[in-house]
Amino acid sequence: MNCQRQHGMTLVELLVALGLAALLMLASSAVLLAASRSYLDQLESARLADNGRYAFDAIARALRQTAWVDWDATAAPLAxxxxxxxxxAGLDARSLNKNSDGIxxxxxxxxxGSDVLALRFYGTGDGAVLNCAGFGVGAAATEAQRGWSIFYVxxxxxxxxxxxxxxxYRASNGVGWGADALIRGVDSFQVLYGLDTDTPSDGIANQYVNASELDARDAALVLAGASEAERQRDLQRRTHWKRVASVRVALLLHGPGMAGDATAPPQYDxxxxxxxxxxAGQDPGVRIVPASLPPAQRGRLRQLMQATIMLRNGPA
Incomplete structure (x- = not known):
């Protein structure tokens, strides 16, 4: 009868096996962490896109409603x-107090350097016309009673x-003001106005300028009138704000957590x-350099969104 001796693993073989197993676990963990980070980044990117679309939908709806008049109402003028x-109306590099009067x-x-965009429109007796917060705006007997939708950061x-x-927005009773947040995580909100410079106007923008440029052009007008009230009425007739045919809006948004994205651009235009x-020197906010932001905001996932919105109603 032949007996064969059984040999186990040597200490060296055991250490090599353990080392290989540890390397395999480390590699698997790295792949798992990378996949998890990628999933979280995609989830955060989708959330940023949803926020941007929601904001643009609200802004576009308010812009297309601008200058609307209820032709069926007896209290509102037909034109x-x-x-x-x-x-x-608009302001460059400004913010607002939510309880102050208008802008x-x-x-x-x-x-x-975020901007302010302010829009006016007539309401209806049944409150079917909504402001940017989703509240009904009642009928207006005068142009001063028009509804407001104001966007700012x-x-x-x-x-x-x-x-x-x-x-x-202005309260439904016409007394007092309120403001609600639409989205969070905004780095910059910028607005340009498509100016129709043709005479006569054809409703097509020839150039895009900011609010300060429109105000500067208004300030250069030579106004007619013997009194300040007459000159003000002439300004309202000739203001360049009434020659705006479209509005270009841009939003730079950031996520809530650090992303660590090495492919992120060094600046956003x-x-x-x-x-x-x-x-950029005269219009702050149109160029954002993440490295110049506070440390807690430098490593965020960011998304830039832009839209150009045509005005449906003629200038008024």
């Missing part, structure tokens, strides 16, 4: 008077200080590099 104020007394401490003072795109190169 805007030539000396009525423009249905469109009066703006705040200079804007979030990264401010920090959440009662929470973590995150920047929000807000919708400001909200209206393209050419415009930023020419105007």
């Amino acid at each position: 805007h008077a030539a000396h009525d104020s423009a249905n469109l 009066g007394n703006p705040l200079t401490n804007s979030v990264n 401010a920090q959440d003072e009662g929470g973590d200080g995150e920047a929000e795109l807000r919708c400001k 909200l209206f393209g590099a050419a415009y930023a190169d020419a105007h």
